[in-house]
Amino acid sequence: MKHLVAAAFAVILLAGCQEKENASAATETSPGGITYTRIYIPGADDVAIQIAWPTNWALRGDVNQAVPYIGTDLILAGGAEGFPPGEVVETFADLKAEGHLSVTPDYLFGELVVPQKNLDKAVEIAAAHLAKPTMDQGWFDRIQQGFAANMAEAASQPANNGYDALRWAILGDTPLRRALSVDPPEMITTVTRAEVMDWYQQTVVRKGAKVVIAGEISEADAGGAVDALLSRLPAGKAVVASAPTADFAPRRILLHVPTAQTSTLVLMGPLPPTREGSEFEDLLLATALGGDDKSVLFDAVRTGLRASYGFGAGLAGYSRDLRVMVLSGEVETAKLAEAETIVLAAYSEFLTAPKMGDLTARKEPFKANGERTATLPGAASSSALMALLDGKDANLALTLPSLLNKVTDATVQARAASAFPKAEALIVLAVSPDAAALPGACVITSPAEAANCR
Numbered sequence: 001m002k003h004l005v006a007a008a009f010a011v012i013l014l015a016g017c018q019e020k021e022n023a024s025a026a027t028e029t030s031p032g033g034i035t036y037t038r039i040y041i042p043g044a045d046d047v048a049i050q051i052a053w054p055t056n057w058a059l060r061g062d063v064n065q066a067v068p069y070i071g072t073d074l075i076l077a078g079g080a081e082g083f084p085p086g087e088v089v090e091t092f093a094d095l096k097a098e099g100h101l102s103v104t105p106d107y108l109f110g111e112l113v114v115p116q117k118n119l120d121k122a123v124e125i126a127a128a129h130l131a132k133p134t135m136d137q138g139w140f141d142r143i144q145q146g147f148a149a150n151m152a153e154a155a156s157q158p159a160n161n162g163y164d165a166l167r168w169a170i171l172g173d174t175p176l177r178r179a180l181s182v183d184p185p186e187m188i189t190t191v192t193r194a195e196v197m198d199w200y201q202q203t204v205v206r207k208g209a210k211v212v213i214a215g216e217i218s219e220a221d222a223g224g225a226v227d228a229l230l231s232r233l234p235a236g237k238a239v240v241a242s243a244p245t246a247d248f249a250p251r252r253i254l255l256h257v258p259t260a261q262t263s264t265l266v267l268m269g270p271l272p273p274t275r276e277g278s279e280f281e282d283l284l285l286a287t288a289l290g291g292d293d294k295s296v297l298f299d300a301v302r303t304g305l306r307a308s309y310g311f312g313a314g315l316a317g318y319s320r321d322l323r324v325m326v327l328s329g330e331v332e333t334a335k336l337a338e339a340e341t342i343v344l345a346a347y348s349e350f351l352t353a354p355k356m357g358d359l360t361a362r363k364e365p366f367k368a369n370g371e372r373t374a375t376l377p378g379a380a381s382s383s384a385l386m387a388l389l390d391g392k393d394a395n396l397a398l399t400l401p402s403l404l405n406k407v408t409d410a411t412v413q414a415r416a417a418s419a420f421p422k423a424e425a426l427i428v429l430a431v432s433p434d435a436a437a438l439p440g441a442c443v444i445t446s447p448a449e450a451a452n453c454r
Contacts, residue, residue, distance in 0.1 A: 023374055025384055025394040030223035032231045034206065037394045038222045039214035039380050047119050047215035048377035049229065050385045051110040054208045056241035057199060058105035058179035058319075064195055065179035066147075066187040068203075071196040072101040072108065073143045075204075079134035080125075086139060088125060097122040098378075105179055105319040106241070107389070108203050112229075113378040116215060123228045130204055131232035140193045148188045155185070158260040162431035165255050165447035166268060169247070169427060171318065172451050176244045180318060181447075205236020210388050214381035243321050246270070248421075252428045253453045254441040263336045263432035265311075267327040267343065269421030273320060275390035280400075280407050281415035282315060282325075284363065288356050289313035289347070290327060296355055297327060300346035305335050311343060320389065325420060336430055336437040348423035354416045356409065363404050370400040 021042040028038050057068055076099065079085030092099050097114035099122065110130075114122040154160050164181050171177035182188065211230070213222045248270045271282060290297040290313030297311040311329035318324065327347065331339040356362060373379035383397035396403075429450075430438045442453035 023380065023398050025398060027394070028219055028223060030226045030231075032223075032227040034211065034223075034226050034230055036211035036213060036222070036226045037384055037388065038217070038219060039212065039377070039384055039394070039397070040217070041215055041375060041377055041380060044215045044375065044377050045115055046113055046377045047116050047213065047217055047225070048111070048113040048381040049123075049225065050212045050214075050381040051230075052210045052385055052389060053108040053110070053203050053205070054106065054239040054241070055103070055108055055203050056239050057203070059175050059241055059244060061175050063175075063199075064187055064191055065175055066182055066191050067195045067199045068103040068108065068179075069147055069182065070140070070143050070188075070191055071199050072103050073147075074135050074140055074196055075101055075133045075200065076129050077143065078136045078139040080128040081132045081134070083125060083128055085134060085136035088129065091125060092122065095122050099126055105176055105244075111378070111382070116217065119225060120228070123225050127229045127232060130229070133200065135193060135197060135200075137193060140196065144188065144191060148185070151182050151185065151188060155183075158255075158257045158431045159264045161257065161447055162255050162264055162266060162429055165253060165431075165444065165450040166266065166427065166429055167318070168447050169251060169253060169429075169450040169453060170268075171244070171246055173448075174244070176318065183447075201234075202236070204233060206230060206233050207236040207238055210385060212381040212385045212388070212394065214377035214384070244319055246318070246322050248425075248427065249454075250425050250427055251453050252438065252441040253450050254430045254432060254435065254438045254443050255447065255450070256433075256435040256443055256445050257431055258433050260431060260433045262330045263333040263430060263434070263437060265329060265331045265336060265339055265343070266429045266431075267340075267347070267426045268324050268429070269426045271315065271323045271325050271421075272419055273323055273390075274386075275320075275392070278411075278415050278419065280363075280366065280404055281412050282419070283366070284356065284359070284407065284412060285354060285416055285420065286313045286315050286325065287362065288354060289350060294357075296346055296350050297329075297343060300342050301329065301331075301339060304342040304346075305332070305339060307332060307335070307339075311339075327426075331430075333432055333434050333437050336432060336434075337439060340428060340430075340438065344423045344426070344428075347426075351416050351420055351422065354413055356412055359407070359409055359412065363407065367401045367404050370404070374398065 023041045025039045029035050076088050095118040099112045102109045167177045301311040314326050384394040387396040435443050
């Protein structure tokens, strides 16, 4: 999950016994009138700028959902006024800068991390590509072809087809499903440069964008950098996105793939969005369930099936509103039904009495990560941005260790009981070369058929 970050504690300097400045976050307004959050990190060598542009493209029925995937690469690779196509990667490398765009169903994210001495030049390059991208046709063709090839490779993997089937079962034939699966495949090949330009013009605007800048940078310098990066963008219009719909009703589905070498078992259920809190409890529960070879599910499968393979647990999301818990692993085909029984029993028992072991020890890696990333502008700004998108104060990113201190066995047990889906409410999906490996399941031969499994 993007991302566990940033905490800072007061440290006493041994020389002179003077207090070192703490990292701090504040909402500020640039000279050009752009509201942003500045995270001041004493001693940081880099400056990081994070931007989130809201988008509803993935939920619209009147557009091609493959467009943003091509557009995110084309904006930077396709050139800009004064910058030939294809050169930005090498130029950023010369500046020791990292800059990229990525897209989710809810947001287009932009990130720039650069040594402070090179900030002005890196911002100049990024600003040109954001404000006036050339979107060279040759680079459009190259990116489109590469994306099509990558998706074709992914579609050839049985396990990926299984997750596609889950999206069909939960989301149906909706724009969001098409955006997440990039299916049907011809979506990619029918994208035009004009569609990419239309998406860009509707998305890369000032209206609604969240901006965070982090580093050892003054308010004056931060405001100047924000203006230089974004002031040339049009104001744009507010994006209105309706909440996506989903059907998490429990079902048992088997996707029959005769050529599959092994069977894969996946169990999935919904979790509350991160904006509702308790994310640390969720992460700790997931790691105890299936985070390593000492976890509950790994042990259950290894002991109950006497298997050498393991079983894991993780958290993911179809969107910021649709968050899910996933239990998954490869299973010997002849033991698929038995594995389902064992995993469900272990999960149900875990919810009743979570086996967390030494909770203090389990929290330590998260606390250490927070303390370490407090000194890293990229991580701190990313964490603050996620907090802002959840409607929380950016300072939350700097107090995560203290929040972890509030996590106890009692809060973890309460979270497991109240928020995690019950075993009988999970959707069970298997991908197997044996159509009869999961008795009583709805057997399908293509992912789309999962929409009719009830």
